[in-house]
Amino acid sequence: MSASSDAPSLPQSPSEPTATAATSASPTLHFQQLSVPLPLSPHTTLHVQITPLQTSTMVFLTTTDPSSSSSLSALGSFVYSMPNRLQPSEPLSTPLYAVPGSIDFATRVAKILARRTGLPAYVGCSAVFGSSVIEEEMAAVRAAVEGVMGVLGEGKR
Numbered sequence: 747m748s749a750s751s752d753a754p755s756l757p758q759s760p761s762e763p764t765a766t767a768a769t770s771a772s773p774t775l776h777f778q779q780l781s782v783p784l785p786l787s788p789h790t791t792l793h794v795q796i797t798p799l800q801t802s803t804m805v806f807l808t809t810t811d812p813s814s815s816s817s818l819s820a821l822g823s824f825v826y827s828m829p830n831r832l833q834p835s836e837p838l839s840t841p842l843y844a845v846p847g848s849i850d851f852a853t854r855v856a857k858i859l860a861r862r863t864g865l866p867a868y869v870g871c872s873a874v875f876g877s878s879v880i881e882e883e884m885a886a887v888r889a890a891v892e893g894v895m896g897v898l899g900e901g902k903r
Contacts, residue, residue, distance in 0.1 A: 777804075780893045786882040787811070792873065794890055796897045802866040803859060805894055807852070809873040809886075822872030823849040827856035829864055837861045848873055851883060858891050863898060 777797040784790045790811040797804040808822070827839035837860040839853055852871035859867040875883050 778897050780897070782889045782893055784809075784882065784889065785885050786879075789813075790875075792886055792889055794893050796894050798898055802868060803863060803894070803898065804868045804870075805855065805859065805890075806870040807855065807873045807890055808871070809875070820845065820872055822847075822870060823852040824868070824870045825849070825852040825856040826866065826868055827853070827860040828866040829860050835861065842868075845872075851875075851887065854887050855890050855894075858887070859894060862891070862895060 775797060777795050780794040780796070782792045782794065784792055790809055793808050793810065795806040821843070823841060823845045824843040825839055825841050827837050830836050830838050837857045839857050839860070841849055841853065848871040851873055852869045855871070856867045856869040859869065873886065875886065
């Protein structure tokens, strides 16, 4: 008995779409990485991985410092943000995975990127700022956004 007789056959008519007839959009998975020293924390470095896609942008953020252990860091938060057509100055966002220490940072970066690029943004963030002050975190947001916009070639502000 052959293996082909055991499998059910699917009808193939011109009116039915096949898997090969579907439109495929192959993303450009050429990512770029940046490492930016934070201005208010000279020993802390913000690492950014940017993957520009045709219809969106994916960004992953993490921090390193000499005092942290060399073990792997946790996944962190993952946020989706998209431009708001009714109020362009207020992008919409939703956390896809939330970790209390990084959700605010990921949401800020995702909303800014969605507003500036006009495209949806996926932002993963495992950045840790510890006992930092708000000025330090805002400097990190600014550094991340400027780095991403520089890579994307978008000069919009």
